[in-house]
Amino acid sequence: MNVHIHAAPKLVGPAAAFVAAPKKLLIGGQWVPALSGKTTEVIDPSSARVVAHVAEADKADVDAAVKAARAAFEGPWSRMLPAERAKLMWKLADAIDAITDELATLNSLENGKPINDSRKGEVPFTAETFRYFAGWATKINGEQIPISAPGDWHCYTRREPVGVAAQIIPWNFPLSMLAWKIAPALAAGCTVVLKPAEQTPLGALRIGELFAEVGFPDGVVNVITGFGETAGAALSAHPDVDKIAFTGSTDVGKLIARAATGNLKKVSLELGGKSPTIVLPDADLDVAIAGAASAIFFNMGQCCTAGSRLFVHKKVYDRVVEGVAAGAAAMRIGAGLNPETEVGPLISREQFDKVTGFIEDGRRDGAEIVTGGESFGEDGFFVTPTVIAKTRPDMSVIREEIFGPVVCAIPFDTDDLDAIARDANDTAFGLAASLWTRDLGLAHKLAAKVKAGTIWINTHNFNDCALPFGGFKQSGWGRELGAQALDLYTQVKTVAIRLP
Incomplete structure (x- = not known):
């Protein structure tokens, strides 16, 4: 029969210090409280006890985060060379590796998964995902197209970033889902507003700190914590968001798809299964x-x-x-x-x-x-x-x-x-x-x-990281990981030139 082993050791070290510190929203490179002043609890599922409080974002905070992401996209991020984006992503991966134990502890504290799965599996995979997509940043290109129309023509395509990507991730793999979403978006040249699940915000906030530490421009990655019914809904319907990516239940995915019709933003959904x-x-x-x-x-x-x-x-x-x-x-x-x-x-x-x-x-x-x-x-x-x-x-x-x-x-x-x-x-x-x-x-x-x-x-x-992942039927739209993930965050522009 099942054995109930001893309770968890006391939280100490950097993870304990992070949990004890105030938890704000990352908007435009600044850590700010929710405009409403509201916070929400983080529960340790192993004990059912409250371990932290985080800012609870609402529509006004979402507006601020989208505005910051838009400014970064139109500003420094669009001017940055692909190789420079790749270097920043590699630095982020190294920074994640450097605090593996801290991130694993936060992950298992708020999610409840066995610490060995966090330490040996999820955290290393998170870092590796950023490295994999860093390699793609310099390899996104269009193609020259021969055509059959009469006359002299030079025709080609460009693959350009979609723009501001809103990303809503689940609680079951909080760190790796963060990387699956953010890494291809950054490689493609997009900026991001990330909403982690309300149950598991701590790891995302800690990685949010790393973006500033390794030198990402302000506003390239914004992290807002809060509930799906408020912050998530506001992101899905926001008129200045160009792309929404969601992982979670099929029922919520359908709600997000409907909300996205306001400005026909691009949508990718990784949903349920019964494998x-x-x-x-x-x-x-x-x-x-x-x-x-x-x-x-x-x-x-x-x-x-x-x-x-x-x-x-x-x-x-x-x-x-x-x-x-x-x-x-x-x-x-x-x-x-x-x-x-x-x-x-x-x-x-x-x-x-x-x-x-x-x-x-x-x-x-x-x-x-x-x-x-x-x-x-x-x-x-x-x-x-x-x-x-x-x-x-x-x-x-x-x-x-x-x-x-x-x-x-x-x-x-x-x-x-x-x-x-x-x-x-x-x-x-x-x-x-x-x-x-x-x-x-x-x-x-x-x-x-x-x-x-x-x-x-x-x-x-x-x-x-190289294997595309996604579903048939009501398991979703689109593919994450692999080269196919770049399709989610780029759009194709055709250029046709009549030669003299």
Whole structure:
């Protein structure tokens, strides 16, 4: 059964000093309070205690931040050479590396994720994302186009920055999502107004300090903290924002898309998922069992790509489900800052209630809770890793994104790839999927049939800065990371010259 390990160590050092200091908005290179004077609480989900207060931005603060971003875009940033932008981004990445422990501590404090995941995974990936896109800053170019019209012509295209980019990021990967948004925008020559999730503002504010320290001009990156219903809505509808980028739920993404129609700003959305993990009968079961468990329990299941639907061939179903359940039951649950923790808390009371509500819905509808399905501990928002069996396609645990450590195991008994893909595709989402098999020919064929933006073979939740990431169907619009991310922040201008 799950082990509840000791509570987190006391917060000390630079992270403690940062948490204790006043938290203001970064607008035009200055740290300023919200014009209303309002603040909001930051909760440690491991203890449910308030650990900090940050400024709560509203429409007037958004206006000021957009104005600052516009001034920087029309001013110093547009005059800066691509190589100079690249150097600043490299300096920022080095500055992030230099305070890895501090950023990891802030990340696990406000998000609850295991400190080792922050220290060894998210913070280094954040720095690496800035380095990757720094390399692209000098490589954004148009092309000369031969045409067939009569006469002498010289025709070419230019790829130019969109302008002011508003970016709204989620709480599940606060630092890496910051980099996924800001880095390609800066490489393209855009300026940014960033709104971190209200639950996880601390890491974004700390990185905001680094932009000034390494020499970015004032107003190139602005950070406003606050709520989606106010600051986020104001950004989405703002008439002087040229581009809105959002990662979060599909429902909120639809609201943002509607708000953006006022000035038809460019929109990119990375939204929800209900990703299938498909274990074929010839799979290496030791690898598949560990992979299926990691697919759903990594980051407490709070991943848009979480492998929440586990399809397993009947020949190996019992062994796979027993293995995943045994692994789930053995995971160490505890505070994010405890280095022994494998599973931290959910982000908030709201998320805790949502996840436990889905589990109760499954019970009521007749599903079997193989393991887990309970709250855990006296403090914080902990839910035990949960495996559910005996589900039906119409159950809410199958249809809806739970966003917690809950996986539904579903047997299948066919070798027909079209039938397997049909069940995997029976969802409104299409963000990711993983296939587990020793037959790579079979893997390629099934990968072509599954409707998702990313297909992993014998792995799950693998990312690299060079790999484009995004969804099919209601999982979003556009691709982040890779060269394709630059399309989100540039626009093409055609120049046609009649030669004398």
